[in-house]
Amino acid sequence: MKTIALIGATGRTGQLFLEKALSAGYAVKALVRAPEKLKLRHPKLNLIEGSVLNEETVELVVQNTDIVVSLFGHVKGSPDGLQTQGTKLIIKAMKAHGIRRIISLSGGGLPYPEKDQPKFADKLIRFIMGIAVPKILKDAKDHHLILEKSGLDWIIVRGPRLTDEPEKGNYRVGWVGVNASTKIGRADLADFILRQLEDKTYIRQMPFVSY
Template sequence: MRLFVIGATGRTGREIIDIARKRGHAVTAFARSPQKLSAGGSLSVVRGDPLRWEAIAAALPGHDAVLSAIGPHPREAFRPSTLLTDCARATIEAMRVSGVARLTVVSAAVLFPAKGLYYAFFRWLLRHHARDLRAMEDLVRASGLAWTIARPPRLTQSPESGFRALGGALPQGSVAMSYRSVAAFMVDAVEQGSHVAEVVGLARGLAVAS
């Protein structure tokens, strides 16, 4: 497949690229800072602003799916922002214009209505980011595209790529998982055409290395 990755220079984005290439896909990394990636072989790197639909649309035709893992830098996650919503708006418009229908995006488990003080604290702490995530999800859900929204818990660096996925809810015991596992879920979903029009809760799975 030809896969188009937004947020390609980030921690999840880099894992998506690595897994997709290892599985034989051709990958286009769309990035505002392309110097952070090394193009070559099955990886093309295109410089562009993911908040401008015209820039995305110029590079998108011919791809089979868009995988978006854009996110605010950690210090920005505690301030009001519309980064994810603006990026989703631009991505959806570019996909419509380019005739590309398959989209998977990373959201976050904080949007699940889990009970308890621990979750209430994180919902409060991440309230600005959560508002942006929710608005982003609303746009994606209304897009008419073949979308999948992944909601992982806290993410950590680890070579593990196993995961558990549950439509509409957080799998039991979902506290933290690896960036690589989220990436594996997203690549699986586009390869298999699974979880279309679904908000999917994720959790760490069996320790699979890939």
């Protein structure tokens, strides 16, 4: 069974993904800034304390793994280019250790012109994001560009508004404005991410997961 390098294990989606991955039999090396925030302990879980912006700790979590799952995001006080800078270090470590696959999490505000067909409401949301959180939106776009240029087998999973509702086990995979709705539960989003560990359908694409 594969070993996962998990970045962002203490977030709400990250914790749900971690539980699912361990239950499915995967081993996980998780990079966490504050280990005390993660109550889960498991024989196949190796916690590494540190920052995604620290090259040494990123390399430590990535080495001797098979796939990277990047679920970290902006919190209060995060630097503007957090996702881009962290992803650069992850890519560098992956190439150094011969790891090809990475799954990264982003939002529906990240455009994918090749597949998206945004409706008026989608365009309005993106317009508002461009005004309200322009630096975060730019960071998401920049992180996509460096993944695209990396030559790696990347997937960027996008979602709309995230909720904490119970897992339904039933959701749609499409694109913004195509076979899509306005929300997804974190548990179902974590389920989709887990499935991408073995599924190659969406390599070098940005699927949008919703109910």
